Amino acid sequence: MTLLNVSQVSKSFPGVRALDRVRLEVGRGEVHALLGENGAGKSTLIKILSAAHAPDEGVVAFDGQPLDPRDTPLRRQRLGIATIYQEFNLFPELSVAENMYLGREPKRLGLVDWRRLRADAAALLGELGLPLDPGAPVSRLTVAEQQMVEIAKAMTLNARLIIMDEPTAALSSREVDRLHAIIADLKARGVSVIYVSHRLAEVKAMCDRYTVMRDGRYVASGDVADVEIDDMVRLMVGRSVEFVRRARSGPPGPVVLKVETVTPKRPRLAAPGYLKDVCLEVRAGEIVGLAGLVGAGRTDLARLIFGADAIASGSIRLDDKPLKLKSPRDAIRAGVMMVPEDRKQQGCFLDHSIRRNLSLPSLKPLSRLGQWIDERAERDLVETYRQKLRVKMASQETPIGKLSGGNQQKVLLGRSMALAPRVLIVDEPTRGIDIGAKAEVHQVLSEFAAQGVAILVISSELAEVMAVSDRIVVFREGVVVADLDGETATEEGLMAYMATGVGRASPPGMEHRPL
Amino acid sequence: MTSSPTLSPDPAADQAAAPPRRFDPLAFARKHRTILFLLLLIAVFGAVNERFLTIRNALNILSEVSIYGIIAVGMTYVILIGGIDVAVGSLLAFASLAAAYVVTTVVGPSPVSWLIALGISTLVGLAGGYVHGKAVTWLHVPAFIVTLGGMTVWRGATLILNDGGPISGFDAAYRWWGTGDILFVPAPIAVFILVAALGHVVLRYTRYGRQVYAVGGNAEAARLSGVNVDFIVTSVYAVIGALAGLSGFLLSARLGSAEAVAGAGYELRVIASVVIGGASLTGGSGGVGGTLLGALLIGVLSNGLVIMHVSSYFQQVVIGLIIVAAVAFDHYARTHKA
């Protein structure tokens, strides 16, 4: 029996036809995967379902009733459609509990009952197994924790259809497992779920049906059980994508980056000095992956190396010379560059053009007298990286905020690469990137390493860490617990280190699973 | 951006930072830093001149603070939603002069003339604020421009209304609102306390209040969460308009005369109260408690410097420096550990 029936829905933005007569059918108690490359129109379709956008044409029927296209988001919520958007919709200054119950706070004598609000939130968070303080302001949470709050918020709505737009993009495997347990429970209660993810292994493991979109059009749908991951990829990308473990291009060069017993001055969050006495080495032409659970301290380390946070003790050496970093500016000058994990808050100038976004740190060599920008050279630079990274965009002058998330990420990668750094740190480089583009990004990182750049990759997707790394360093609660060879490491082995700090003997010859 | 985050009396933050543990004097000091700064200032003034610390002087300060403090409560809401209102001074003058005009010229002597004036002043303010709100939400003109326009429009209208002249000749019941007492508390102070308490409760304990925070924190997210953003925005401007009208009524009762120049420059003092109180001009953080402290700081300063015989030109220099120092201290206390 169908719960949701979308037919012939179209939507255009100035200059883009984002959706072109799309259809989608979701049954009761079904987990339905919505698949497609970056910019295929998945988020746009979801926003039409939640009434954040009005469709240009087409009908959305819910529970057999056609929905009014002029509905407000509130009415759709009341009908039983809850949405977790790709871009977070949280209020940074409000607490976790308030964010979960905004507009639906429990009341006593007409006034908000703070005690019950806190208790309800704590109860639900406990039920979902989320270790969050309901009173903490959301602005203090990590991206992963914010994602969990979004999920918890959707649960408070008692919806019949929950739409999740890339809920796992910011999560590491432990949280992903937890989310999947939650979804299984929802399914058992007859709730339907629309699930968007670029992690096809997840889709294969837990979705019932799928719909694939390409360039704003409907391509195919069917039972997940009937297709293999390669088939899904072909439907999405129009070709098959080879996903291979990177082969080392030669013997590693000399040590470029050396981190010696580094401890941060003030932890980013209000916790007592979490990261402690970290040691690490990266050689020229080597890609080192950092693995760890959410909050293990990998991002903190990256920020220390990049000069974004201050060091209390220890030292960072580049080419065996000590680096004195007061700000990211010093790091960039020395040849260290970082792609931050939170692209909206720390990466993008959303209203500014792609050109301005990409070229900002590289302007100096493009300017006469260090100030007078040569715009032609700038355009050429941007064009080079557009081609290299296959960024889909109308023109260099389009505001970056109008790109799909994956394409934004590519622009930020381009920003870092354009600087030709000695050391490149990428924090969650493929968060929200589709599988085709992900392979391209890995390829680009490999090529970059081949040119002798020392690369640090932070990723919460173990498969990704294993695919790109020559070496894998495992973090647990702020300390390095293992330093493994990328070729012999196994997912199970890594998980064991991440969760307990101690390795488990891994069965030899264990094959690496595709993504 | 650069106007760095100021959170001070943010309920969410305070709760998060305070797990029930034993008394920690430093944490206590950090939490109540603005009050402590104010107390310090009061102690200094009191040490220099003992008359500063008399009840009579406290009431003097509070009477003066009441007039703009009432508007500052409304401004807290406006700044919370990320808006701004520079028209409050002009609207205050227009509303109070319109009310005085009706009472003295149209209605004539009446036992309830105070009630008529109170009603008209508040309603005119409400209507004016509503117009600002509609211009923001419906014409999509930035709040700064709308209220800057409003500032000159209302002032011009006030001057036209009675050809620039003041209106006086109010009866005793009317004057009572500016000069009378309720149980030893001067009436304007009582009204101020009422408004502040109400403003605090609504912000803290009602859905409306929570939605005000939400709109300022992230307007688009608020819309997607089902908040009627346009309604919140319009209502907030209407409320501050009504409070400006109320304050205008009290001021005219206190002065015994409704002046066309009344309230000039109030916008800056009121906004300063809110921002000194820890609210961020980008919206989403702040509270009525902080605003009260900010308003009091300004009131204590200007009174204390007079009492200390600081020369009038020099007073301006000192006030400016202390305000900056207070906010710098606030930031320092908030971010530095023991």
Add this chain to the structure above:
Amino acid sequence: MTSSPTLSPDPAADQAAAPPRRFDPLAFARKHRTILFLLLLIAVFGAVNERFLTIRNALNILSEVSIYGIIAVGMTYVILIGGIDVAVGSLLAFASLAAAYVVTTVVGPSPVSWLIALGISTLVGLAGGYVHGKAVTWLHVPAFIVTLGGMTVWRGATLILNDGGPISGFDAAYRWWGTGDILFVPAPIAVFILVAALGHVVLRYTRYGRQVYAVGGNAEAARLSGVNVDFIVTSVYAVIGALAGLSGFLLSARLGSAEAVAGAGYELRVIASVVIGGASLTGGSGGVGGTLLGALLIGVLSNGLVIMHVSSYFQQVVIGLIIVAAVAFDHYARTHKA
């Protein structure tokens, strides 16, 4: 949030909308909407009174606009980084009075007294602005509070400086900067054109200008892209301070006297010019071109209404309404298709 995005002369957005195609009058009108609004206003005034459309009157308007227009160029930068400066009027007075004081009292008659005054006024402004910038970046006090403090501190200091009185008695070379011509163009207008051109070029074509936009667009992202955010912020406040000082010098040359009350209320007029010109108070969008149009709109309005002999009170009402209408029209033209 609610202060809806206003992008008009944002280079990033404009180019995107213009693929080289054949002439489309509606697109043209949309792109140049603010200029068209200004021309419409000029046409109306010209139709009502032929005197309005004389060269002499145009020079009148421009001379008046020059004084605050110079500061508005600096304010464009300040607002672009998401800051605000309400101290410009006071700093103008302080800088020009300090310069006049030195020239008339300390130095005495000299053939280069104008140069000394120009230098001192600009440097004092620069120093004052630098102090504001340091307080913002180093003490982490919000710009609004810093410059509000500055506003009263500089005004107080000005009044102390010459005990509240004006300083006059400048020589002819000094006065030339306010009343002389360069090839028929009055000197203040020439300086204004120079400052505006320089301000535009730096913003549009230099790395520094790019970094200003970046800081306003997203300060944290700018920092992580290697921009020295503190330097940009401090320098922007220093520049607007220097421009306020320069403007103060020109004003004193024009009036023949440096006054302690000079520049009072300029802050609002200058900020209004920038915001009418399409900049957003949250930073990251706007430009010098838009600011010029905004400043001109204000100048044309106040000149035209006087020439039409509209009564002073009524002028205020009309100016307020037209400013709101101009910005509403701007928004409408930008978002609505043919």
Add this chain to the structure above:
Amino acid sequence: ARGGQNASEVVVSFNDLSQPFFVAMRRELEDEAGKLGVKVQVLDAQNNSSKQIADLEAAAVQGAKVVIVAPTDSKALATAADELAEQGVAVISVDRNIVGAKSPVPHVGADNVAGGRAMADWVVKTYPAGARVVVITNDPGSSSSIERVKGVHEGLAAGGPAFKIVAEQTANSKRDQALTVTQNVLTSMHDTPPDVILCLNDDMAMGALEAVRAAGFGPDKIKVLGFDAIPEALARIKSGEMVASVEQNPGKQIRTALREAVDKIKTGAAPKSVSLTPVLITSANLAEASRISEVK
């Protein structure tokens, strides 16, 4: 009491110490206080009635015996005057009187309406056949503006219909605004220039003179009159650029008031009202101007 030791017994609250008129008054006050050997505290209400009341309340708390006040508004200060009287503090008003207090407040001042009238009378006398008059007014809504305008209007009306106000605009008491406004007004009537420009303070008259000069009219063609007789204006009168300015004798007002205050403290004698007549200073009676000595 510690607070009483250094307390000033005389507190003077000025309406607006950014206006040259009151600045001049303050200087004379300080001079006279030095001569009499009394300690005086000076306050600036910054043109805000509410602040003035608060200042006076603070002064009373601090132990003042006599308060001299230049009110922002005649009516707004009545209650405050009553309260001060109740606490045994004597009040004297200068420049502008206080209306509506329970017991009349002694006043030392010159009437603003009479001052405006003096300007108009000069016009009527100088142009028997009538004249076209431009009036540049000071801060809109302030009582000095309202009263001076009233005097001008009454005086010109008394002269008959031949005396026409062809433009009346405000320049908010500011020199730069007066320059701009006058320029604009002159542009609007370039072919039929006005005969007289009446500026309701001297600062604005300085600006108007600049505009007249810049527009190419000589001092004979358009006559400019000011108000307050500040030294700059007197110098212009002396040089013939400007015609006249109204002298309200701020120095004499404040010196008289201060002497009354000191008498009250020393002898307990109740302060008396003293009324000064505003005088129109022209080149003929320049010597009568109180600040003529300050003209370089």
